[in-house]
Amino acid sequence: MFETGVRQFRLALGIALRRRLDPRNVERLVGDVLATLAEFGEAGADAAELVEGPTTNPEDRLEFTNGSLRRTAVRLGAQSPFYARLFSSAQIDPAKLDVAGLRAIPVTVKADLTERPGDFRCTDVQAYLATRTTGTTGRPTEVWLSRYEMELWPALGALASVLRGELRPGDVMQVNLSSRSTVALHQAANACRLAGAGCRLLGIVPPETALESLAEGGATILLTNPSYLAELVKAARRAGMGAGDFRLRRLVSGGEVLSPSLVRAASGMFGVPHVEDPYSMTEIVPITGRPCSQGHMHHDTNLGLTELVDLHTGEPAAPGALGTLVITPYFPYRDCTPVLRYDTRDVARCLPDEPLHCELATVPATSLVLGKADHLLRMPGGEIVTSRQFIEVIESLPAEPWPARYRAAACDGRIRLTLPASAIAGYSQAEAVRHFAAAGLDVDLDIVGDDQAVSLRHTRSDMLETTFASPHALVGA
Numbered sequence: 001m002f003e004t005g006v007r008q009f010r011l012a013l014g015i016a017l018r019r020r021l022d023p024r025n026v027e028r029l030v031g032d033v034l035a036t037l038a039e040f041g042e043a044g045a046d047a048a049e050l051v052e053g054p055t056t057n058p059e060d061r062l063e064f065t066n067g068s069l070r071r072t073a074v075r076l077g078a079q080s081p082f083y084a085r086l087f088s089s090a091q092i093d094p095a096k097l098d099v100a101g102l103r104a105i106p107v108t109v110k111a112d113l114t115e116r117p118g119d120f121r122c123t124d125v126q127a128y129l130a131t132r133t134t135g136t137t138g139r140p141t142e143v144w145l146s147r148y149e150m151e152l153w154p155a156l157g158a159l160a161s162v163l164r165g166e167l168r169p170g171d172v173m174q175v176n177l178s179s180r181s182t183v184a185l186h187q188a189a190n191a192c193r194l195a196g197a198g199c200r201l202l203g204i205v206p207p208e209t210a211l212e213s214l215a216e217g218g219a220t221i222l223l224t225n226p227s228y229l230a231e232l233v234k235a236a237r238r239a240g241m242g243a244g245d246f247r248l249r250r251l252v253s254g255g256e257v258l259s260p261s262l263v264r265a266a267s268g269m270f271g272v273p274h275v276e277d278p279y280s281m282t283e284i285v286p287i288t289g290r291p292c293s294q295g296h297m298h299h300d301t302n303l304g305l306t307e308l309v310d311l312h313t314g315e316p317a318a319p320g321a322l323g324t325l326v327i328t329p330y331f332p333y334r335d336c337t338p339v340l341r342y343d344t345r346d347v348a349r350c351l352p353d354e355p356l357h358c359e360l361a362t363v364p365a366t367s368l369v370l371g372k373a374d375h376l377l378r379m380p381g382g383e384i385v386t387s388r389q390f391i392e393v394i395e396s397l398p399a400e401p402w403p404a405r406y407r408a409a410a411c412d413g414r415i416r417l418t419l420p421a422s423a424i425a426g427y428s429q430a431e432a433v434r435h436f437a438a439a440g441l442d443v444d445l446d447i448v449g450d451d452q453a454v455s456l457r458h459t460r461s462d463m464l465e466t467t468f469a470s471p472h473a474l475v476g477a
């Protein structure tokens, strides 16, 4: 029974689907996997392959990608006013689209979605749930989703999670994301429901409250952002807590740059072997990226196409070059407000043109996300410094000033780096300058009072949600 289900599902993923999937079938498959795991302890090789991509053969994969692009574009041309207009003005026949032809289509940018959200809504779908971006980059974008999407994604997510052992019956997942991240919260709660796990949606509350729930509430999985994780580690240190106080087996922290310094401290404090740092973004759900043990970011090929587009030429980024991630979720996984070639402005570096040897070697990869394109510091000599470079080196200072609060500017050909005084505590200015030089950053330091720290760089931990118990508490205060 279970093997039949797996075969049918693989077939459904592998062929060029023109109709929507039935979320109930995927939900049933999650139940079958759980029953098989309970009986035999493992789901079998067939099932494991299910979530690792439709195929590893490059020619078959290209055929799969081209077929997926065509069915996605055909639907957009018929149902999405924005893309119908775009295809017509660029004289593109969606039925003949392939990967090479895709590059002729202009990327969709955030301003398109923000200024004309109605034009992206497909005409054959009833909208159900609106979600807004909660990023720190300007005006929010509102994305409408259908009931079908909100049923399908948790089912697909739960299927992958139970097959990989990431979610088990009896787990308790604590979610410390902004309560306005409606899709992420819905996804987490429903994936837990399907997997027989518990889910505690807490929001960005005072860190002491979240710590108490983690420890006494017996959470086994924590889902949060790096900046809030930093506040949790600091609060746990203040309270004299250690790994023995927690039952966590997984710590998942995405949405911002996660530094090695914070990973070390958080792993030690919460007693987990590593911190998972997945890539996702509201506008391109359900597409995700997964980091591997060798520090690459591997991009989902089942549900969508991820391109790395050179920041200057708009062509595919060459090995070693920086590019922006441009993402196309496929139909039938994206339904209500689909985007094609969405320019995330998340910058990554193209890996060297040589075979990968990591555990995800068959899945296409880039470097980890290095920051937003608009936050790159361009020096007069042509050198580019990314947010990740700054955050990693600042957070590795002896004072462990996470989340890094800084401002960087090019000034007379040098980097002028503004930091709050507490960031370099324990160092003289000269020692701090040498710390940055050792990481290849030649900086002039501008030290300001700690009261200005939050205004230097906003992080997600700043979106504090007040409670009656602590109505005016500030995270990190």
Ligand SMILES: [Zn+2]
Residues within 6 Å of the ligand: 292, 293, 294, 295, 296, 297, 298, 356, 358, 359, 360, 361, 365
């Ligand atoms: Zn890898």
